[in-house]
Amino acid sequence: MSPDGKASQSGSAAVEAQRVTKIFGGGDDQVVALDDVSVQIGENEFFTLLGPSGCGKTTLLRLIAGFEHPTDGRILLGGEDISPLPPFQRPVNTVFQNYALFPHMTVGGNIGFGLEMLNKSKQEVDDAVTEMLRLVRMEELRNRRTSQLSGGQQQRVALARALAPKPRVLLLDEPLSALDLKLRKEMQIELKRLQNETGITFVFVTHDQEEALTMSDRIAVMKEGAILQIGAPRDIYDHPSDRFVAHFIGETNFLEAELLERKNGAAKVKFPSGAVLPASLPDAPISPGKVSVVVRPEHSRIATTKKDAVLSGTLENVVYFGTDTHFHFRLNDGAQFIVRMQNARDSGDDFTPGQELGIAVEADAVQVLRD
Amino acid sequence: MADAVTQVDTPVRGASSPSPKGRGFDVKRLPGFATVAWMCLLVLYAPMLVLVLFSVNDNRSVTIWTKFSWRWYEEVINNEGIQHATVLSLKVAVVAMVVATAVATMAALATTRTRAYRGLPVVYGIINQPLMVPEIVTAVATLSFFALIKQATGVTGLGYLILAHTVFCIPFAYMPIRARLEDMDLTLEQASADLYATPWRTFRRVTFPLLLPGIFAGAMLAFVISLDDVVISLLVAGPGESTLPIYIIGQLRRGVTPEMNAVSTIFLAVSILLVTFFFVLARARK
């Protein structure tokens, strides 16, 4: 795991999962939803669980909320083991994927529910509801029935309801997936703003990599019940440690290369063409020899001089995207490679399919994957 | 009842929507469909119309019309036998309804708000037993069982009839309540727990209010079923414990009188009113 994998050196994270395993069912049809997962989420952090369907994201949230209990391992909140506590005793609130607003209560009733259950005075509840309505900009809808709200409005009420009791941690399970694209973008910004204004730790679940990259302080990429990598968006994007992570996030090129013996720190890989480039290593131990590496399309360009060309291949296709252009290559060893270049005013489109061209790769753009 | 209606309603609407202009198969276009439909309606409702009509007929015969009159209703109201039977029927039905609905609500919660376990289908079967066993069998069994208890304890009274009614009303109350619970989104209860509500408060503030239409429907079914029952009441009721249907049957043995028409009409009106009332109530809550 990258150095960022640990939230804070100084002990108490907002939430921490320690070697958590969750197995559903028994006998032949048992499902291992989480397999020895450990993660520390810091105070005030916007932390995202990202992964494909069925990888255990919801299960991890439900364990934190208390709707499920770990088969093995512990869940800590502010350093304290909360495993024995039922949901209604955990200072954690959830924004459910389908919102789960109470249909027999008004907007105000929904938002005030948590504080009411905490036995706050009527005055306190009313004030908090007013404040929350202002925060999500819905003051005028206080007495509406929740069935009379649009999707985006329901979303806001669900958020306000979960934020009103000022939880230590807010859990959000794909809260934006039911919204259309435009509303979704708006709510992404809204969520970031709310997190900044309230200073509450957000644990956010999504399977949308773009959403994860734009919103998160850190991301945990999950697959089949395990966390593959934890890091800042940039870190995960630029230095994926794993084939799955590299593939899941953004577009990328996979290449075979040879990892050379390390001489005083800097790792180097040698490509079949003979070119040698510096490379970043994953944080798993890796031995010299044949390795897989990735190079992001935008970290490469068509070589202008022979010396620059690390790879070479035949240009097969040119796809124009407005701001940039994608060049699809078939490398000499048969692999595919995509080069993405920004379109400048004077950049001529003097490359045509069929041409043999060299490809240059930026320094520091080569990332070695663990096996 | 309202839930049962909606449930039947939905698939029909869904099925007809792919062929909005009557393309494809449509039962309504089969030859003779309209005739059969009208015949059914006629057989179903004509007797009731006749019943109602002759209840406001001045003549003592129930086949010869003379002129409009409320006299049979007056006689019904002043008939002590009918008064007694009505009060008894209501007493039994109200107690049976309240107890059966309470038991059915708990049974429904216990069978839907738990993790599925092995014996669950058996539990469903046991709860719904009165729906499957022929009523006469239940009646005979109850009769002899109660006779046994009466002999052993010497206790007699209306309690036996009420108990018998309560028991066979439970599955009728249970069905709509369970249907409602199964329709209800489980995450609502989780959201409530997530927002610091203890299980009891979750039940009071979330589950129960959302369940109310189902409970009303169940109570109404139980009430009507109890009012309506003949077979079990006939066998279990002790001397002087004739419920209204049993009293009517007893009177009819001596021939049909307009008085019986009047009682039946009142019975019908009350049933329709009840059903409408609960239906509207259930609608309004949605």
Ligand SMILES: Nc1ncnc2c1ncn2[C@@H]1O[C@H](COP(=O)(O)OP(=O)(O)OP(=O)(O)O)[C@@H](O)[C@H]1O
């Ligand atoms: N209550 C349960 N009983 C049995 N298996 C379950 C249960 N809940 C989840 N699972 C299984 O655990 C695995 C992880 O499920 P989970 O809901 O956590 O996935 P997810 O990452 O949230 O997926 P999605 O993106 O589709 O929501 C899945 O294989 C799922 O089938």
Ligand SMILES: [Mg+2]
């Ligand atoms: Mg999920």
